[in-house]
Amino acid sequence: MTSSSSLSSLSSVPRLVVAAPSSGSGKTTVATGLMAAFASRGLAVSPHKVGPDYIDPGYHALATGRVGRNLDAYLCGPELVGPLFAHGARGCDLAVVEGVMGMYDGAAGEGELASTAHVAKLLRAPVVLVVDASSQSRSVAALVHGFASWDPEVRVGGVILNKVASDRHEALLREALDSAGVPVLGVLRRAPQVDTPSRHLGLVPVAERQAAAVEAVAAMGAQVDAGCDLEGLLGLARSAGALSCAAWDAGEALAFSPPPPLPVPSLGAAPPDPRFGPEGASSSNAGRAENAGLRSKVPEQLRIAVAGGPAFTFSYAEHGELLTAAGAEVVVFDPLRDEQLPDGTRGLVIGGGFPEVYAAELSGNEPLRKAVSALAGTGAPVAAECAGLLYLCRELDGLPMCGVLDASARMSERLTLGYRDAVALSDSVLAVAGTRMRGHEFHRTVVEPGSGAAPAWGVRTPERRVEGFVQQGVHASYLHTHWAAEPGVARRFVERCRTS
Numbered sequence: 001m002t003s004s005s006s007l008s009s010l011s012s013v014p015r016l017v018v019a020a021p022s023s024g025s026g027k028t029t030v031a032t033g034l035m036a037a038f039a040s041r042g043l044a045v046s047p048h049k050v051g052p053d054y055i056d057p058g059y060h061a062l063a064t065g066r067v068g069r070n071l072d073a074y075l076c077g078p079e080l081v082g083p084l085f086a087h088g089a090r091g092c093d094l095a096v097v098e099g100v101m102g103m104y105d106g107a108a109g110e111g112e113l114a115s116t117a118h119v120a121k122l123l124r125a126p127v128v129l130v131v132d133a134s135s136q137s138r139s140v141a142a143l144v145h146g147f148a149s150w151d152p153e154v155r156v157g158g159v160i161l162n163k164v165a166s167d168r169h170e171a172l173l174r175e176a177l178d179s180a181g182v183p184v185l186g187v188l189r190r191a192p193q194v195d196t197p198s199r200h201l202g203l204v205p206v207a208e209r210q211a212a213a214v215e216a217v218a219a220m221g222a223q224v225d226a227g228c229d230l231e232g233l234l235g236l237a238r239s240a241g242a243l244s245c246a247a248w249d250a251g252e253a254l255a256f257s258p259p260p261p262l263p264v265p266s267l268g269a270a271p272p273d274p275r276f277g278p279e280g281a282s283s284s285n286a287g288r289a290e291n292a293g294l295r296s297k298v299p300e301q302l303r304i305a306v307a308g309g310p311a312f313t314f315s316y317a318e319h320g321e322l323l324t325a326a327g328a329e330v331v332v333f334d335p336l337r338d339e340q341l342p343d344g345t346r347g348l349v350i351g352g353g354f355p356e357v358y359a360a361e362l363s364g365n366e367p368l369r370k371a372v373s374a375l376a377g378t379g380a381p382v383a384a385e386c387a388g389l390l391y392l393c394r395e396l397d398g399l400p401m402c403g404v405l406d407a408s409a410r411m412s413e414r415l416t417l418g419y420r421d422a423v424a425l426s427d428s429v430l431a432v433a434g435t436r437m438r439g440h441e442f443h444r445t446v447v448e449p450g451s452g453a454a455p456a457w458g459v460r461t462p463e464r465r466v467e468g469f470v471q472q473g474v475h476a477s478y479l480h481t482h483w484a485a486e487p488g489v490a491r492r493f494v495e496r497c498r499t500s
Helices: 004-011 027-040 056-064 078-088 116-123 139-150 167-177 210-227 230-237 250-255 317-325 359-364 366-377 387-392 488-499
Strands: 015-019 045-050 069-071 094-098 127-132 156-164 184-189 302-307 328-333 345-350 382-385 408-424 436-448 457-459 465-467 469-471 474-477
Touching: 015 027, 015 116, 015 230, 027 045, 027 056, 027 094, 027 127, 027 156, 027 184, 027 210, 027 230, 045 056, 045 078, 056 094, 056 210, 069 078, 078 094, 078 116, 094 116, 094 230, 116 127, 127 139, 139 156, 139 167, 156 167, 156 230, 167 184, 184 210, 184 230, 250 317, 250 488, 302 488, 317 328, 317 488, 345 366, 345 387, 345 488, 359 366, 366 382, 366 387, 382 387, 387 436, 387 474
Parallel strands: 015 094, 015 127, 045 069, 045 094, 127 156, 156 184, 302 328, 302 345, 345 382, 382 474
Antiparallel strands: 408 436, 408 457, 457 465, 469 474
16 A cells, blocks of 8 residues: 555645636646646646546647546546546646536536536645636626635636737736636737647547647647746645545555456356346445455466557556556557557457548558457457447448448437446456446447447436447447446456456
8 A cells, every 4th residue: 555655745746727617718728738838847747637538638748748647536436536646646746637618517417526626626626717708808707706606615726817819908807807806827818829620529639630739739838838827826736735545556456356257257148128227237346345455466467459549549548557457568559550460469459539530541451450350259358449349340431340340330410428327238358247337428420230239338327228249258339438447347358368
């Protein structure tokens, strides 16, 4: 376990949460700019993002030179927000946490759960409110006062005014805010050079525009450096309250998670749908108490290939850390360029991304498509989420894919977005049937049929439906999950790789 001295140093990392009244106010510009500005002054900056978003952390990583990490109180539970934060912030001088949506917007129907305000309270961190001031003057005081007073447990320690038009506009805004009791810690003018291009699922990921992204992040840092009171912001960050939690550790998380049944049972048998009713669903923590204290043994290392490159950019850093702690060697490959899987691959993880943007290139890499199909045909473990699901289909927008699943995928005008409460309906390489997990969907595609003979999940919210595919060693689904919430998933996957 973490020593008391280590715990003290981790829990006292200065930190700021960057929030806004609504999406589109400039949180990403300000948060990324702050990270870059402080990093350019020689500080080790730990970057974090509230919620499940994969794209913003890529820009954060460019700004800081450190892995961007998510803090999601819905996917991982409120109790893991502090430990995961401390894990990411280990050894840093400052942490900057970018919020999600409007400050008080959280999981639908769940009150404050997973909102920026909720995470700020869990981290005992002061909030900097970014306000788009482009269409207001004196009204800004009422807006800031409302956000600062809505929840007395949330401490709004400063405001950064974004998209300010002129010196006169700035003067009007400052005069109005004098009565609000919240200091102005920055003023940013309209600056097209810091804009980042968007498309059907938000910002274009860093991996797809590396050189341009580097320039954009540098511009954000320069703008924030010139327009913000960095000393005042650092002083605010140092006022954060101490945390009383130990840092999350992948090895310890595995040691205190239930071990997978060995040998892993025959896969693909689907229990009846009532399993994802309130009575039939078992908790993902079932059996944890009786297995508490069991330490995982780390046998000889085996190789697990993880899809990366521009087409597959969505991944939580903790997944790779858990696989490594479970005894795997994680090797990243690029399905756009690599014609074969890494030598000695025993299992395959294909996360989220944008295969629809690169469908022609992915389809054109026939040698790799055949290699993926052959690996799946041996019964080797394959875990695919969202983009990975599309890649395993027979075709995507009419172009041949891997053909592992007898399903067809296509782009859709409809955005599917939101948190999901789900139950595993079939024994698989990831979970025993009846395991409850929380996930997130984010796509503009449709897979037909939407599930196989052995569905992966029974989704309980917002409406009940079955989803995904379990066949042989394949688990493919639209659902993004965070394995830190259930570390046994990683250990089960590695053990299946070892025994298949």
